Amino acid sequence: MKEIIRVENLSKAYRIGLKQQSHDTLFGKVADMVKAPLRNLKNLRSLTRFDGAEDPTVHWALKDIDFTVNEGEVLGIIGHNGAGKSTLLKILSRVTEPTTGRITIHGRVGALLEVGTGFHPELTGRENIYMNGTILGMTKKEIDRKLDEIVDFSGVEKYIDTPVKFYSSGMKVRLGFAVAAHLDPEILIIDEVLAVGDVEFQRKCLGKMEDVSRSGRTVLFVSHNMTAISNLCKRCIVLKQGTISKIDDASDAVKHYVHNSIKTSEVQQIRFVWDLKSAPGDERIKLLKFSVTPANSEKIFYKDCAICFNICFNILDDRVKVVGFNIYLSTMEGVLVCHIGRQLLKEEMNGVGLYQTSLIFPPNVLNVGWYSANLMIGLNTTEPLIHTGDIKFNIIGNKNASIIKELKGIIQPKVKFSVKKLKNTAFEHEEGK
Amino acid sequence: MVKDTKDHKLQSAGAKPPTLVIEPNKNWQLQAWRELVRYKDLLYFLVVRGIKARYAQSVLGVSWAVIQPLFTTLVFTVIFGNLVKVGSDGLPYVLFSFSGMVIWNYFSNTLTESSNSVVQNASMITKVYFPRIVLPLSAAFSKMLDFLIGFVVLIGFLIYFRVMPSINILWLPVVILVMLLFSLGIGSFLSALSVQYRDVKHALSFLVQILMYACPVVYPMSAIPEQYRLLYALNPMVGVIEGFRASLIPTLPFPYVPFGLGAAVALLVFFGGTYYFHKFERKFADVA
Numbered sequence: 001m002k003e004i005i006r007v008e009n010l011s012k013a014y015r016i017g018l019k020q021q022s023h024d025t026l027f028g029k030v031a032d033m034v035k036a037p038l039r040n041l042k043n044l045r046s047l048t049r050f051d052g053a054e055d056p057t058v059h060w061a062l063k064d065i066d067f068t069v070n071e072g073e074v075l076g077i078i079g080h081n082g083a084g085k086s087t088l089l090k091i092l093s094r095v096t097e098p099t100t101g102r103i104t105i106h107g108r109v110g111a112l113l114e115v116g117t118g119f120h121p122e123l124t125g126r127e128n129i130y131m132n133g134t135i136l137g138m139t140k141k142e143i144d145r146k147l148d149e150i151v152d153f154s155g156v157e158k159y160i161d162t163p164v165k166f167y168s169s170g171m172k173v174r175l176g177f178a179v180a181a182h183l184d185p186e187i188l189i190i191d192e193v194l195a196v197g198d199v200e201f202q203r204k205c206l207g208k209m210e211d212v213s214r215s216g217r218t219v220l221f222v223s224h225n226m227t228a229i230s231n232l233c234k235r236c237i238v239l240k241q242g243t244i245s246k247i248d249d250a251s252d253a254v255k256h257y258v259h260n261s262i263k264t265s266e267v268q269q270i271r272f273v274w275d276l277k278s279a280p281g282d283e284r285i286k287l288l289k290f291s292v293t294p295a296n297s298e299k300i301f302y303k304d305c306a307i308c309f310n311i312c313f314n315i316l317d318d319r320v321k322v323v324g325f326n327i328y329l330s331t332m333e334g335v336l337v338c339h340i341g342r343q344l345l346k347e348e349m350n351g352v353g354l355y356q357t358s359l360i361f362p363p364n365v366l367n368v369g370w371y372s373a374n375l376m377i378g379l380n381t382t383e384p385l386i387h388t389g390d391i392k393f394n395i396i397g398n399k400n401a402s403i404i405k406e407l408k409g410i411i412q413p414k415v416k417f418s419v420k421k422l423k424n425t426a427f428e429h430e431e432g433k
Numbered sequence: 434m435v436k437d438t439k440d441h442k443l444q445s446a447g448a449k450p451p452t453l454v455i456e457p458n459k460n461w462q463l464q465a466w467r468e469l470v471r472y473k474d475l476l477y478f479l480v481v482r483g484i485k486a487r488y489a490q491s492v493l494g495v496s497w498a499v500i501q502p503l504f505t506t507l508v509f510t511v512i513f514g515n516l517v518k519v520g521s522d523g524l525p526y527v528l529f530s531f532s533g534m535v536i537w538n539y540f541s542n543t544l545t546e547s548s549n550s551v552v553q554n555a556s557m558i559t560k561v562y563f564p565r566i567v568l569p570l571s572a573a574f575s576k577m578l579d580f581l582i583g584f585v586v587l588i589g590f591l592i593y594f595r596v597m598p599s600i601n602i603l604w605l606p607v608v609i610l611v612m613l614l615f616s617l618g619i620g621s622f623l624s625a626l627s628v629q630y631r632d633v634k635h636a637l638s639f640l641v642q643i644l645m646y647a648c649p650v651v652y653p654m655s656a657i658p659e660q661y662r663l664l665y666a667l668n669p670m671v672g673v674i675e676g677f678r679a680s681l682i683p684t685l686p687f688p689y690v691p692f693g694l695g696a697a698v699a700l701l702v703f704f705g706g707t708y709y710f711h712k713f714e715r716k717f718a719d720v721a
Contacts, residue, residue, distance in 0.1 A: 094562040097455065102456050117556070135557065135561050
């Protein structure tokens with residue numbers, strides 16, 4: 001295969017602001033004010049100059065990146081926020097220049113870092129198609145030729161001669177994507193544009209993306225949608241703090257990224273712990289801890305392992321008869337997956353004291369993905385007393401077997417398949433003869 | 434035969450994808466001008482956008498391009514023509530000041546608009562690559578519409594005062610070209626400068642008003658003492674405004690020396706300004 005992009009030793013530095021030291025005395029403040037223009041000039045000039053490498057105000061968004069892309073390859077780029085993904089795309093699309101290093105590109109680059117760039121609210125949809133299209137590097141002739149297709153794809157035919165300022169935000173995005181989707185350079189660079197529009201439109205976009213990636217064009221694709229990455233890309237780069245932490249087959253790279261991000265993720269909120277003073281509840285019962293852990297006491301939630309909800313509480317009054325625990329398990333989109341209810345009767349408790357109760361959720365029920373759960377505790381069957389916030393956790397692939405392909409749906413139970421040959425002839429109606 | 438090989442060359446050049454090398458501090462000067470040809474449609478649509486957006490949702494629309502210089506001229510005529518009695522080289526003062534006003538209006542509007550053009554379109558610059566120079570260029574070109582409208586009104590004045598242009602009218606395209614080059618040059622310089630130093634915007638808002646008095650808009654060049662005239666003519670707008678009047682009004686001699694001097698300065702400013710712009714444009718996305 002022919003090499004189409006070669007990136008060598010690429011780095012990019014940015015200036016970050018440091019806190020200015022300020023004086024508390026009147027004289028110091030006045031002196032500061034007098035000196036301010038000079039200091040501002042120095043700061044402004046330094047925005048574009050990088051001399052001393054050890055400067056604390058220099059932040060390396062990318063550091064020594066090397067990779068190559070072959071013709072017709074669909075390359076995914078993943079990483080946390082701030083890992084340098086967008087910076088890399090910006091350099092590749094020539095929006096900004098690298099601080100060091102060299103990129104050689106054979107072919108015309110079309111970059112899609114945003115949809116609807118250059119849209120002007122006062123212009124009509126049709127005029128904005130031309131505006132946006134020419135910004136992306138198309139010629140007027142090209143757009144003339146594709147106009148009907150673009151309008152059709154956007155689904156806003158009715159309003160195409162209305163100024164864009166009267167459009168809903170979804171319509172604007174759709175129009176922008178429609179223009180972008182009809183761009184056909186040899187190399188296409190795409191930054192997370194699929195996270196827009198309604199479900200129907202997202203499906204349309206993903207379909208278009210699949211077409212593009214199958215058409216033999218070279219595509220660089222940044223996304224947080226791991227399913228899309230592993231479906232569309234062959235190879236994938238994982239960026240971490242400005243360096244490449246892995247380049248591999250898309251599925252392996254995604255796995256690498258997901259496993260690593262579980263350890264460092266700040267998004268996963270798997271426990272609430274309160275001290276005695278702030279604990280929710282009243283003079284009869286106080287909740288001390290609500291957490292979710294993988295039942296096998298590892299740190300990662302696997303699809304084929306049980307999930308354990310732990311609840312710690314203090315019973316402060318021995319007249320409490322029934323404590324009801326209700327866990328509402330939902331998807332991140334807010335679809336209630338199930339309501340887990342459990343009642344603790346007086347007979348099961350032993351008066352005042354600290355208790356822990358665990359609810360084990362069976363393995364192989366939930367599909368991979370993010371889930372949230374909140375706890376409601378009620379007393380004596382009727383009174384809802386305590387509501388907690390949402391704990392959030394992410395179920396990833398199987399522990400014992402790798403997932404070949406992620407399937408859709410909220411639940412993903414183990415389904416037994418069987419097949420049995422009934423007869424050697426193929427048609428059933430012959431049996432009746 | 435010769436033609437054939439040429440065609441063949443062109444074809445193979447078109448078929449082979451262009452190779453692009455991205456490196457720090459690479460000079461994109463020549464490449465940028467070449468790319469401008471490829472992006473000429475973008476320039477066209479930006480000009481259209483500039484014009485349409487400016488007069489969108491206004492009742493009088495393009496009439497504002499007439500009203501604005503006309504009212505200023507009226508005020509000047511009352512103050513400088515009737516009260517202070519500033520000279521006007523023997524012309525009716527209205528004609529004198531309006532002809533200067535048409536040019537000055539174009540220049541000052543282009544200056545403000547193009548110096549803002551890059552900062553205003555920062556959202557585009559940080560997302561897409563295109564030859565950045567189209568931004569100040571489109572600002573300067575879209576103001577040409579106002580200039581043309583003002584010019585048509587000026588022709589009305591000429592007809593009213595029964596002024597018949599002489600052979601000097603052949604200078605008119607040259608004068609307008611110099612005006613355009615100077616505006617483009619200074620516009621691209623200021624637009625690049627204001628990306629990093631927003632002071633430009635503040636300074637320009639009042640400097641533009643003051644600068645008018647450094648040009649023969651409300652008074653003729655003949656009001657300047659003889660020995661300072663060459664120095665005065667270093668300002669290209671002097672030659673442009675005087676040349677503009679002389680090319681339309683036969684009683685005025687064409688100011689060859691001031692105009693030639695101004696044109697030379699304008700050319701220098703054009704190349705210097707666009708050079709500075711190209712040198713700096715690679716950093717726009719980081720600073721804007």
